[in-house]
Amino acid sequence: MGKKSKTSRKGKKAWRANISTEDIHDFFEKSTKDALSGGSLTSAPTESLFFIDKSQDLSVKKKIEKKREKVLRVDSMLKKNPFVEAVPSSKQKSSKKKKKEALNAKDVVQDVPKDETVPDSGMVPIWGDGGQHSGKARQVSKQSIIPAVEVEPPGCSYNPTFDSHQDSLAQAVAEEMQKAYKIELGPQPVPLTVMGEVVDEDDKYFIEADDGNDDQMDEENLSEDDKATEKRPLKTKRVTRVELNKRARRKEQQKKEAEAKKAVEFSKDIDNLPDILQEIAKEDEEKQKRHLRKAIAKQERLKACPPRLGKYKFQPAPPQVLLSEELTGSLRKLKGCATLARDRFKSLEKRGLIPPSAKSGRSVES
């Protein structure tokens, strides 16, 4: 392109020459073109411009499908024949396990999103809205009939009535006394130290020698006895026929006598049959009573202490009662129990949740 000629910009003509009228020309050109071809495309509806081609291109489709259907020989060999049943390698287990696994898998699936929804607290409503969850659960049977929190008797109030306080106090004292009596009346413990002088080494031999002497004496006596038996002549009397007959007769007579005696007794028994029946009834009743007493006693025992669960016996904690001089009637001055941890621990032992330990038993005794 050559350089544009420099023209004067002062005249009106020059002004006109500088303004381009290209866009106007373009528009005129376009409109005339449209008019000749039959209306502008921008105003025409879409349907008139495009259409869906419904005529099928069959050859291409066939080609594709054919390729898809084709199975390689390798694959066809590996394919399972539906008419041949598989031989199980071992006996199939029951379907229970499978079901369980499926359930577990479901649980896992359910649990994960829940955790994601409530990440800040880590809390999930485990019981749902109705207070019950759907899963099957094993309920642990309640083992003990002792309540978890036993309310103290009214005498253990911080400001009890006189009567109930005396009652509780008496109970506490009785328990203490029982312990004391048990120690007093029980067998004397083996003393750790024995009074007396220390025995010298030499004396020890003498003590042992004395013991040995006694033994020897016994042995001698025994041997003497043996000698005596040996010396006695073996004398067996010959039994004659007469004697044998005598014996047989005596035996028969004894038998007869015994039979007669038995008959007499039997008749006697028949006479006082009602008495015997009564006796038997009495015995039965007694047995039953004993059984009942045992059952009730067992129930009572279970209410007070657990069954024997381990090596050590359960030792109940003493009741917490204020002494008479500690009764102030003021909450501020109350000397409350400071060993509640022990109380809880004892409660666990008492309900049989843990076997009693040696430690807790010993400290109560002392």
Add this chain to the structure above:
Amino acid sequence: MGKPKHYRPPGKKKEGNAARYVTRSQAIKILQVSLSDFRKLCIHKGVFPREPKKKVKGNHHTYYHLKDVMYILHDPLLEKFREIRAYQRKIKKAKAKKNDELAKLLLSRAPSYRLDMVIRDRYPTFIDALRDLDDPLTMVHLFAMLPAIDRLKIEVKRIHNCRRLCHEWQAYISRTHKLRKVFVAVKGIYYQAEVDGQKITWLAPHARQQVLTDDVDFNVMLTFLEFYEALLGFVNFQLYHSINVKYPPILDPRLEALAADLYALSRYFDANHRAAIQEPQVAGSSRSEQEQEESDLRLAQLQHQLPANEPGALMHLVQDASSEIEEDETTRNCKNLFQNKKIFLSREVPRESLLFVIPAFGGIVSWEGDGAPFAESDDSITHQIVDRPTQGHVYLSREYVQPQWVYDCINARIILPTEPYMVGRDPPPHLSPFVDDEAEGYVPDYAKTIRQLQAAAKSDIQPLPGTGNDELDNSQNMLAEGFINRTEAMEAAEKKQEMMFLEKQYHNELKMELQGVSSINKLNSEDTESKEQSLPDVEEQSAEDPSRLMMSRKKRGLYKAIEMGKQQKKERVEKLKERKRNIEAAQKSEKKHKKAQVS
């Protein structure tokens, strides 16, 4: 086909105690865990030792049921425990090799376990969990008071958690007015609440230092606590959701710092209620995240702004609550006990307990200290709780009472006269609400006066029927008894007698007021005796009950045992009465002596 037959070794038993029970060491062998892990697993899974009929391995072993052991064996928790143990070994190894960096890294990624599935397993329904809540609550309350000791592995974090759980529980109970009984004993304070028809009793220690004795195995206690903490957390969650409150509550940090958690929680409840009212509007406009943040902010602001001692606001809230939750009669009674009472706590009274108890019965309470809703100088205070020998400065507009007054009012369900509880006086005895006087047969004097007051309070509302009519009714009822069920008739008669007894007392009182006679006790004792005399003939009738003949031998035996127990109880009551009579006689004679000496 039955069970598949397995090979049984020659020494093994097929059935009986030898096959069903295993000793602890056997159980450990089966489970392949250490002893400490086994103990933990047992506590978490609720498997406890049992006593077999025949102890095959000897008397000094602890036995477990084989089924229980298998129950543990199939739990995923067991696998988790093993994993944790293996991981601990890794850490130990890293430490032993002086590889601190690795040890630290491993520690930060240590696996942990959760107990929610175990809880779900052990308590299939929410009611089951509530039924078993006594022990968890007591344990958590206890640990909230314990000092943190490193030696026993009692961490500060856990104690704080315990305290938080306690306060959350108390706030719920107090908010929904579910508390029923309180008993201040030497051991601590016994509370009883009724949630969903379940009576839950727990023991909270007094606010004083607890001693940790060495005979307590704290490893066991802490394992129990671990389970109980988780359980109580879930229960609180469920309870809070049942009253439409978000569960991990966000507390005002200022109040929390002042150790007024309970108050902070109650305000949180209030704020939540307001937010619940406003929320529908917010939700209606849009639900974008920004909006939610905004509402959260507003909630926090509300918490700060909420006027605590504005009675109008409180009444408004009460109305809200009543419209939301349908309540039974006792709850309504409890809610209205301290209504319109403004109570101020002095410094020396047990604050924690009273802050929990008074709002549970509808009262407004404040205390001495920062963050309190209203100060001591507030004119509208009706009662001030003090526990000191003398009160210096006295406002005439309020009554000064000892803390026991609150507890006794709660147990009696009426506002008791404050005179006997005034400052400097020895208050009347604090009776246990857990004792059923009727069953025990012995009624202390103060219980009698309380009952009179209750009857009087009732008669203010309902006029007493005439005595003459009542007797007629009674005779008619006696005729009808032949047709009605025996036991029912018995109960009715007893009730009637009780009513008559109360009426008599009431009349006697009126008479005495007229005559100015002072010895109430004497009359009372006479009345009870007359009651005792009239009751037995009804009981004798029941003794000849034909149903008794129909009972099985076992049941008859039990029946006999029950009767024996009753007899013993009666004898005890008689003994108590005699003792009382003796005491009274002794006092009288003393008085006479004194009089004689004086004259």
